[in-house]
Amino acid sequence: MTPQLEIVIIAVIVSAACSVLGVFLILRKMAMMTDAISHTILLGIVVAFFITESLTSPLLIIGAALVGLLTVYLTEALRRTRLMAEDSSIGIVFPFLFSIAIILITKYAGNIHLDVDSVLLGELVFVPFDRLIVLGRDIGAKSLYVMGTILFIDLLYVILFYKELKLVTFDAALAAVLGFSPIAIHYSLMGLVSITAVGAFEAVGSILVIAFMIGPPVSAYMITDKLRNMLILSTLIGIINSIIGYRLSVIFDVAIAGSIATVIGITFLIVFITAPKRGMLTIINSRRRRKIEYAMASLLLHLCNHENTDREEIESNRHSIYQHLNWSKKFLEKILYKALNLNYITLNNEYLKLTPKGREYAIRCYDDIGYSI
Amino acid sequence: MQKHVIEVEDMTVAYEEKPVLWDIDINIPKGVLMAIVGPNGAGKSTLIKAMLNLVKPISGKVLFNGLSYECQRRYIGYVPQRGSVDWDFPTSVLDVVLMGTYGKIGWIKRPGKKEKEKSLDAIKKVGMEEFVDRQISQLSGGQQQRVFLARALVQDADIYFMDEPFQGVDAKTERAIINILKELRLRGKTVIVVHHDLQTVKEYFDWVALLNTKLIQYGKVDEVFTDENLRITYGSTDRVLKGEV
Incomplete structure (x- = not known):
């Protein structure tokens, strides 16, 4: 497999994983939370790194997921005090946790591969350099396997709990009365968002994670009024966007993540204007x-x-x-x-x-x- | 002794430091159609939510047929306020009604043919058969309320809680809803309704609870729904007339 092909496949997998979960984030009106989580997970990675002293340990993903959930919990705890609105509480929690991570990196981990730029923007070009070696054999880029597994878990989760996700998102009170714990669904979803974000951010950076989680779902929402179609469309739009974005980045010789994010934005704009039922x-x-x-x-x-x-x-x-x-x-x-x-x-x-x-x-x-x- | 399907004992609920419900005791017999009335902020919705375990009371307990809510969950149906959900959600009338069957289906399994037929029956019953595949954002307020009612019907419960089902609906829908509620009562179901319109209480319900943070009175409409009790519930009649209820 050529490095180019590996890059495209990874971009496609990341886009599918993010856009499928993004549908529920949009419908639950939690777009801003994605923004927060995709950054604060860095704290989990850093802390887990200090504990394991390894950048490849699976503990990093668990640490990230925990901090993702902590972000959701703190935001909601602040909001529950009724002293501030949800967006303000996100605005407090997100920079706070993120900056702790930045301080820890600059103070104690200055000379390892964990710099702030690569966190925000990622660098798909380097992804093929990080190989997965099993029994002395190179079986492909590591990201491919990490993200492939995460995508599999995401899809499995959405397919298995489709009915529950739909009910809890549409009518949490009825869900609770019928015995489907909205809290369990909420936190499992947010846990998966964190895991997906941490798997993806190393490859594509947190900005593209946000773009994937919000852009394609919102475009799909403009086009269809069926949840199932929205999930399929969102994934398809994510995949197509990442392929087009990659091609354009090669043609114009620009950063891949930036190129894909731009294509996502343009796609949304086109859909926003021309969508058959809800378009401008x-x-x-x-x-x-x-x-x-x-x-x-x-x-x-x-x-x-x-x-x-x-x-x-x-x-x-x-x-x-x-x-x-x-x-x-x-x-x-x-x-x-x-x-x-x-x-x-x-x-x-x-x-x-x-x-x-x-x-x-x-x-x-x-x-x-x-x-x- | 009369058998009670719902027993509420010493229930107090507070948001922050302010009590919303104060030491409520109610015993509701089987097969009544009961309105909960009271001024704005009297805790009517909260009372329903506390009974359903959606709000945690500071003290007190609720028993359904002498058992806890968790044991009796599948005999209980709930119609939340229409405004409590996002009607732009990408889903159809049939899909929303199908949600009423989820409780009996349980986790992970999907609704099948049987559930679909049951939902279609309920949709027909509320007169919405033309709109089965309609996206829910394209419904009028009255139609949305009928969808919610159909969803409650497929829950096939013994005890129904409805939060302001007549809020903002047209006269035709109101009649359709009350006919269905009366039919539920005829079939021996117990129906508890948060209600706003004092003028229709006598016509629609046979039991009533007058609530204003404390439970003022409850019982048969003929006995309890008196001017004196209404005055206590709503403060002076002046305030009632000024429309501050």
């Missing part, structure tokens, strides 16, 4: 359509209200009606054109007359207003 264009369009619908209904109702009254001539004159409705002339023309086309009104010597069809529509709109609440 759709929303703007439907807003405009609704505005015209309401305007049409109010014009017809206006005519209906003054039909056969002594003010009918004043109220239905096409040259003055825009003043009564407080519309611009141009807007009135547009609505008139539409109403004439739909055969809701007829034009009779500058006076607007409702057709039976238009009258029926106006009355129906009026009746509907009561029910739409």
Whole structure:
């Protein structure tokens, strides 16, 4: 296997592992927590390193997971005091734990391979240098196996506990009543997020971990309204983004992690604008359509209200009606054109007359207003 | 002696230092349709949550059929306040109703054909069969409440707790809900409802609990739902009239 291929495969595995868990983080409104965890786990790694004096010990992952959970716990404990909101408590806990890790590194571990830059940005290029040797044989990059195992655990967890994750995320109170402990699900999920983050950060850095955990899930959320599809789409978007990002980094000779994170951002932007149901264009369009619908209904109702009254001539004159409705002339023309086309009104010597069809529509709109609440 | 399905003994709940519920004692007989009424902040929702173990009381205990909540869990159904969940969650009407079957299915196993049929029946019962695959964010408030009710029906419980099921629903939904509640009572179920509208208490319920941090009175509507008791519960009638309830 070439180092290039190894890099791509690792990026793909990391993206899949992060984006699948990210779906639940987004739905649980915990995006900011990812940010915190992906940094504070460094403290767990450093402390575990001081205990084991080895950078390859599995204790590092356990230490990281524990500090990840500690981050969640401290944040929630602070929030529970009701003295501050969740985002503020994250803002306190995250820099606090992270900076302890930084101090420990700079003070006691200055000469080992644990520098702050590589933590934040990672360096995929170097990943293939770290080999896994079993019985004297080189069986591939170590990250490949570490992340592969983590991805397997993540997928297994989501598949096995899909129903529980869904219930706890949607309605924690009902989950508790039915006997599915929301706390157990919450902390197991956050534990896996920490483990995934620590496995990934060495390869891709914490910034890309955050990008993977948030970007693809949010893009998927814009596209679908089924949880299962959101999980699949999120994973696919993560994978495709990392492949495109890698290709671009080769073409433009730039950092891989930065390139992938940029592609994730651009993907989101495209989805955000063009998504079929929740995208910006759709929303703007439907807003405009609704505005015209309401305007049409109010014009017809206006005519209906003054039909056969002594003010009918004043109220239905096409040259003055825009003043009564407080519309611009141009807007009135547009609505008139539409109403004439739909055969809701007829034009009779500058006076607007409702057709039976238009009258029926106006009355129906009026009746509907009561029910739409 | 009358058999009680729910017994609440000396229950006190406090958030921070302020008591929300103060020394509540209630014995609820089987097969009643009971409203819990009281002013805002009287602890109505908290009382339900404390009975369901969702809020930890400082003192006191709750027994269902003489046993602890954990033993009786599968006989208890719960409809939380509609506003307590995120209706933008990516899921459909059928999916939400299916959640009501999760308790009997247990961990890890998935709902199957039987659960699906049961859910579809419940959806039909609340008049939502047109919306089975509808995404839940596209429902009106009344429709959302019906979905919650359908979900409670598939729980197939003996005791139901409902937190303001009539909150912000249209008249048609309100009628549909009350008909289902009355039918549940006819089938011998016990239904406890947090309720806001004093005017409908007599028409809808046969039992009522008047709550304002302390339990003022509870019992049959005819006996307990008196002007005098309402005055004690809501403070002066002035405040009731000003709409501060």
